Amino acid sequence: MTPRLNKPTHAPRDPLAEALGRPVSPDEGLTEHTVVAYWPGLNHYTVGDEQKVWRSAQWAEHLEGPYLEHAFTACPNDDRRAILHLDVRLHPDDRELTGPEWAETAHRLARAVGVEAPGEENGCRWIAVQAQPQRIDLIANLIRRDGNWHIPPADALRRLSEESRRIEQDLRLIPVRNAPGPQAATRPVPTASAQLATALTQLTDEQAGPLATVRGLVEHTADRIARQSGAADADTAHHLELIAHRLHAIQQDLDTTAARLGHTGRPGVAAVPPAARNATRRTP
Structure with missing residues (x-):
């Protein structure tokens, strides 16, 4: 698994389009097979919702919502680029993961960058999209539901890499670096x-x-x-x-x-x- 932490942006539409591999649409519905995981607080927004499937444009609007709800919230340097986007790609020869395995992977990645904590419903809005082979994208708004700004850890990429190594082991995936075979008696001279x-x-x-x-x-x-x-x-x-x-x-x-x-x-x-x-x- 190879994680990549993208530069924060102002709006979620471009990261979502990149995750889907196609433009965000007001007509295309994203089922649980595409949006494989999301923040626990989403349940507060779906109670009584008769619509079973949200359109991709609706997901983008939901992720952008904290900008409107907390219009003056910004990070310490007054930057309002609150959309965090990370993607993780599997080895091309890895097996196909099941829906629950993708969901578990998403939640573990979300905890690695701090946008989710177990039992926390007032945290960041985030969704995980699995729309392209051997790849999962996590998109989050760093403005929390309580109006505070979440600051990812300075070593977020290192944490993602370490968690990816653990996920590889737990799900029996091909590691980034294959373990070498039996060592030769003498070290070869570099070509x-x-x-x-x-x-x-x-x-x-x-x-x-x-x-x-x-x-x-x-x-x-x-x-x-x-x-x-x-x-x-x-x-x-x-x-x-x-x-x-x-x-x-x-x-x-x-x-x-x-x-x-x-x-x-x-x-x-x-x-x-x-x-x-x-x-x-x-x-x-």
Whole structure:
């Protein structure tokens, strides 16, 4: 299982569309086979509801509801991007999970990032969508039902990764890194391909690699410029976001090349994609 924590956004429609693999629709109903789990407090909103299946647009509206109910709630730095989106992908050769197994996985992931606590009904609104093969998406609003802002743990991605390892073991799934077979008596000398793969991996490392550092500076500059007024500033910020997106694509291409060369030292690059990929601008 490979978890990915996406950049927070203002609205849930784009994350939900990405999870579904198609646009959010006012006509398409999502059954329990697609929305496999959700926050416990949802029961307060469905009592007496004659409609058995919610449309995908209704799910998006439900997730966006806390913005209207708590119009002045924001995180400590006054950021109102409250929509958290994470996705987890299974190994391509993994078996198909059952509905209850997907639901258990979703609740464990929700607890790992703190949007759910056992017995808590005043927490964050969240749903888990299983609409694409070997993948589950969790979308949450960080504004709690009681009006407080939930701050995910600083090491949320590490917690997700650790919980993914435990889920792999409990559900007998293929781990990210297969255990090696019997060790040879002598350690093989690295090939030229392996050495090149290691160099590429260091170049694309998301924590300390030079490409990630440059991309971070570009994203930071774009965010600063976007806060200024004026069409020219908005165009410049958008252009910088596109540059960050291209840098991220280069990282992914190099990381894929490293994998083809035989390097298995770490999972895929860029667990948190650049702002350009998930940026959602709210119209006045």
